[in-house]
Amino acid sequence: MTKQVIILTLNCLLLLSPPGLGQTRIDAIEQQRSEHQKQLAPEKNTSAEAFLLRLKDEKILERISYGYNGLRAKLGGLVTGGGFALGPEYFREDLARGSVLIRTGAQISFKNYQKADAQFTLPKLLGGKMFVDTRASHRNYPGIGYYGPGPDSSKSGRANYRLEDTALDSAVGISPSRFIKFGGAAGFLAVNVGPGTDDRYASAETLYTPTQAPGIDRQTNFFRYGGFGQFDWRDDPFGPKHGGNYLVQYTRFEDRDLRLHDFNLLDIDLRQHIGFFNRTRVITLRAHTQLTDSRGGQSVPFYLQPMLGGSDDLRGFRPFRFSGNNSLVLNAEYRWEIFSGCDGAIFVDGGKVFSRRGELNFRDLEASAGFGLRFNARNRRFIRMDFGFSHEGFQVWFKFNDLFQQRPLGTAGSQPIW
Amino acid sequence: MSRFILFMFLSSLSANAQALYPDDPVEFEPKPVSVTEVAKRKLSDYYDLVRNTLDTPGQLNRNASKPVRAQAVNTLGEPMQGAWWVKRHYYKPMTLDELVAGPGKDHPPAPQGSWTVVGAKNEGITPGFVILDGKNELYFIKFDPLSQPEMATGADQVAIRLVHALGYHVPENYLVEFSEETLVLGKDVTLADRLGRRRPMTRRDLTEILLKVPKNSHGRYRATASRAIPGTGIGPYRYHGTRRDDPNDFVPHEHRRDLRGFAIVSAWIGHDDSRAINTYDALVEENGAKFIRHYILDLGSTFGSGTQRPNSPRSGGEYLFGWKQSAVQLFSLGLAVPYWAKASFPNLPSIGRFEFARFDPERWVPEYPNPAFLNRLPDDEFWAARQIMSFGNEQIHAIVGSAQYSDPKAAEWLAQCLIQRRDKIGRAFYKKVLPIDKFEVRESQLVFEDLSEKADFGAAGPYTIQWFQFDQKTGATTPLPGATGSLLPAQSGPYLVAKIESGSRPNQRVDVTLRLGISSSPTVVGVDRLW
Numbered sequence A: 001m002t003k004q005v006i007i008l009t010l011n012c013l014l015l016l017s018p019p020g021l022g023q024t025r026i027d028a029i030e031q032q033r034s035e036h037q038k039q040l041a042p043e044k045n046t047s048a049e050a051f052l053l054r055l056k057d058e059k060i061l062e063r064i065s066y067g068y069n070g071l072r073a074k075l076g077g078l079v080t081g082g083g084f085a086l087g088p089e090y091f092r093e094d095l096a097r098g099s100v101l102i103r104t105g106a107q108i109s110f111k112n113y114q115k116a117d118a119q120f121t122l123p124k125l126l127g128g129k130m131f132v133d134t135r136a137s138h139r140n141y142p143g144i145g146y147y148g149p150g151p152d153s154s155k156s157g158r159a160n161y162r163l164e165d166t167a168l169d170s171a172v173g174i175s176p177s178r179f180i181k182f183g184g185a186a187g188f189l190a191v192n193v194g195p196g197t198d199d200r201y202a203s204a205e206t207l208y209t210p211t212q213a214p215g216i217d218r219q220t221n222f223f224r225y226g227g228f229g230q231f232d233w234r235d236d237p238f239g240p241k242h243g244g245n246y247l248v249q250y251t252r253f254e255d256r257d258l259r260l261h262d263f264n265l266l267d268i269d270l271r272q273h274i275g276f277f278n279r280t281r282v283i284t285l286r287a288h289t290q291l292t293d294s295r296g297g298q299s300v301p302f303y304l305q306p307m308l309g310g311s312d313d314l315r316g317f318r319p320f321r322f323s324g325n326n327s328l329v330l331n332a333e334y335r336w337e338i339f340s341g342c343d344g345a346i347f348v349d350g351g352k353v354f355s356r357r358g359e360l361n362f363r364d365l366e367a368s369a370g371f372g373l374r375f376n377a378r379n380r381r382f383i384r385m386d387f388g389f390s391h392e393g394f395q396v397w398f399k400f401n402d403l404f405q406q407r408p409l410g411t412a413g414s415q416p417i418w
Numbered sequence B: 001m002s003r004f005i006l007f008m009f010l011s012s013l014s015a016n017a018q019a020l021y022p023d024d025p026v027e028f029e030p031k032p033v034s035v036t037e038v039a040k041r042k043l044s045d046y047y048d049l050v051r052n053t054l055d056t057p058g059q060l061n062r063n064a065s066k067p068v069r070a071q072a073v074n075t076l077g078e079p080m081q082g083a084w085w086v087k088r089h090y091y092k093p094m095t096l097d098e099l100v101a102g103p104g105k106d107h108p109p110a111p112q113g114s115w116t117v118v119g120a121k122n123e124g125i126t127p128g129f130v131i132l133d134g135k136n137e138l139y140f141i142k143f144d145p146l147s148q149p150e151m152a153t154g155a156d157q158v159a160i161r162l163v164h165a166l167g168y169h170v171p172e173n174y175l176v177e178f179s180e181e182t183l184v185l186g187k188d189v190t191l192a193d194r195l196g197r198r199r200p201m202t203r204r205d206l207t208e209i210l211l212k213v214p215k216n217s218h219g220r221y222r223a224t225a226s227r228a229i230p231g232t233g234i235g236p237y238r239y240h241g242t243r244r245d246d247p248n249d250f251v252p253h254e255h256r257r258d259l260r261g262f263a264i265v266s267a268w269i270g271h272d273d274s275r276a277i278n279t280y281d282a283l284v285e286e287n288g289a290k291f292i293r294h295y296i297l298d299l300g301s302t303f304g305s306g307t308q309r310p311n312s313p314r315s316g317g318e319y320l321f322g323w324k325q326s327a328v329q330l331f332s333l334g335l336a337v338p339y340w341a342k343a344s345f346p347n348l349p350s351i352g353r354f355e356f357a358r359f360d361p362e363r364w365v366p367e368y369p370n371p372a373f374l375n376r377l378p379d380d381e382f383w384a385a386r387q388i389m390s391f392g393n394e395q396i397h398a399i400v401g402s403a404q405y406s407d408p409k410a411a412e413w414l415a416q417c418l419i420q421r422r423d424k425i426g427r428a429f430y431k432k433v434l435p436i437d438k439f440e441v442r443e444s445q446l447v448f449e450d451l452s453e454k455a456d457f458g459a460a461g462p463y464t465i466q467w468f469q470f471d472q473k474t475g476a477t478t479p480l481p482g483a484t485g486s487l488l489p490a491q492s493g494p495y496l497v498a499k500i501e502s503g504s505r506p507n508q509r510v511d512v513t514l515r516l517g518i519s520s521s522p523t524v525v526g527v528d529r530l531w
Helices: A002-016 A026-037 A047-057 A060-066 B001-012 B045-054 B097-099 B151-166 B203-211 B256-270 B325-330 B380-388 B394-400 B407-427
Strands: A071-075 A085-095 A098-111 A116-123 A132-144 A161-174 A180-195 A218-233 A242-253 A263-276 A281-293 A326-341 A343-354 A365-377 A380-390 A392-399 B115-120 B128-132 B138-143 B172-179 B183-185 B191-194 B198-200 B221-227 B279-286 B289-296 B438-443 B445-450 B461-468 B478-482 B497-501 B503-514 B525-531
Touching: A047 A060, A047 B045, A060 A071, A071 B172, A098 B394, A180 A242, A180 B497, A242 B045, A326 B325, A343 A380, B097 B394, B115 B203, B151 B172, B151 B221, B151 B256, B151 B380, B151 B394, B151 B407, B183 B203, B183 B438, B256 B380, B256 B407, B380 B525, B438 B503, B438 B525, B478 B497
Parallel strands: B115 B183
Antiparallel strands: A071 A085, A085 A098, A098 A116, A116 A132, A132 A161, A161 A180, A180 A218, A218 A242, A242 A263, A263 A281, A281 A326, A326 A343, A343 A365, A365 A380, A380 A392, B115 B128, B128 B138, B138 B221, B172 B221, B191 B198, B279 B289, B438 B445, B461 B478, B461 B497, B497 B503, B503 B525
């Protein structure tokens, strides 16, 4: 009984004590609250957060990217080795609710490489079953590297030449399913080659004869036409991790002026992506061959010969290191996810140029190997760095595009220098 | 004894905190201080990502010499019911109907009449509408991506019911089907293009938006209709710190048990998108006071759904970026294959990437570090785990049924995953503290449930109980010689503590504090889990 009285007394004392002095839990909480109230202040984002919010809400990056009514600055986009390029571009893909794409631009680099081009595409004809793609370009590249013909050319034989060309091409394609495209294309190509302006190297015509480098002495123009077929079942064309893309293109070049350089070009590009461990690791295999065929004393001009070397094929060699009538390149690349947004890559490249189609085999391949990093956002790769090694040294590539970027379908992409 | 009473009296006048107050345990948050000035704010998702990835916002236990136990809880270790959380299924089992009804079943968009589109979003891959139904109620309409019909809408229906039954505030989301004819374009509705430029919206815009979303076999559109949350939206809350203009928000969020425990809930439902941007604060007025109620939002990105596409297999396995794991991957050349990369997922477009075999509740992480999740301690985990374990198989199947998947295999797989993941959660977190709960005094004996035994995971006992006298002012305990076992000792003070231990788990203990009433039976007023 005594115990119960004590408890009752105690509880009464606790409950009857003046409020606000911490006699109850509620009081204690209220006290904490009142302490907090003394520190109340308006909610305000930090300047960094406010900046990022503004960037997103006002779509500042999109506006910069889109430009003013489609008019924007374009960085880069010239041939490898052309230097940093800048120029205006007008780009609209929102016209007629996305059924018309127009792009035109001009860039010039600090090395005075120049390019002006235009594109008019109807990508969604017949409910997306048909497309028309028309392109025109003028390029003036004053110092393209050239090492002489064939697989035995020497690294020390580097020369340079001016490549100036103007092209107009149009392709019409059918896409009966989302995997298949086929069609035909035709175009005109006017070419002017001349002495290179890179005074570190000899000009090509001083080192190589017209026999070695057909077309180095006389200019001509081409009519070109052909067909193409593509079976593309990649899971995501912008960042494939699984599936394949198989492309065959045939282009007939007809020399309209000199009648010396008629030839056929067969381009077969097979790519397979094998994803494993939930596609966090991918092996990409590529086999690409370009075979030319010229008969009756005709020859393939050196500037239209298949070329190897550079960031997209033999990555341990300089750009355009090898050129010949035919080429074969094999690439194997293993990519793995380092973190979300960055993949590591290890690669091996093998390839060769050769004069006769009978040499289309895996013998005497030039080899390179290396490693790299690929940065992506939403599975779209936007920067890659590759370090390629070969017996000729090593090359570092820093590119704002994905590996093995596909050229436009049809004749517009049939030149080796793109 | 008189000196003791005098001491207690004097102590009661002191403003200092004490171990137990007479009104403990407090069940509900005290009446809120009315909010007078509060600013609507937006948070940057990029900033949140970068800051939480590269910085350590909030007061993190990993940086503290002594971990901070969960706050905003009563002496039983339960969050006080109120603006953040309320007791639901675990505490008072909900019926199947209640579970399936979820946060609401009485306010779906009126099926009769037209829905007036008053806003629309056509950017990106996931378009959406804002509509007023025939009763002038506002709803946000969200769709599935074209390639994954039923994925986001189904995930949202299931997740919203589970999270609601677990006590969190969520919006009323309804699964709806409608035809294009149901939609009527409102007056002066504008649409922003990808550069944010607004122009009047046309009927053609509406049709084009619908072209981006899947139709079902009846030619109708399936969507989530999220009823506008009552009150005024003032933006999301963060998982750290407090809202500086909210007088009621004085416990740093990283120390809130309800938010720490939400880590385990998120692991269960695969809510890797559990970040500030997917929360919502609403200023509401009830009983004459304006206060902020805190909601969990956007649960369409759960169960392997990434809303716009299936989630990355990385989801839940690793952060988007982490120094250590990135270094491991970089230098191992990817040969150190993370455990989550080996998971296998069935080909079920309506589910996305969700599984249970590789699921590890202790290793599960959201997309990037969440301070409240990082701060969780074994008692926080147990608090959430026992709630999750309270869902029976039949209940899970019933809740999954609310998603109305057209493929029965999808429903079966999701239910199976939830059941298996639930059990993994129970096994993992019932091991870290003594898995006993539901303490009460019955016929002068302290009784409790062994939740591990109840779940067929095996009993953690046998348990030993040692009784102590308890000084509620100082928290000091004094052993009562010879007082052991479940029977309450005869001679004792106003408060008793039962220290419950198990020989099989030497480092774990639960202290249960009882208040001895005069006319009423002894009451459990404190539960403290030690490990």
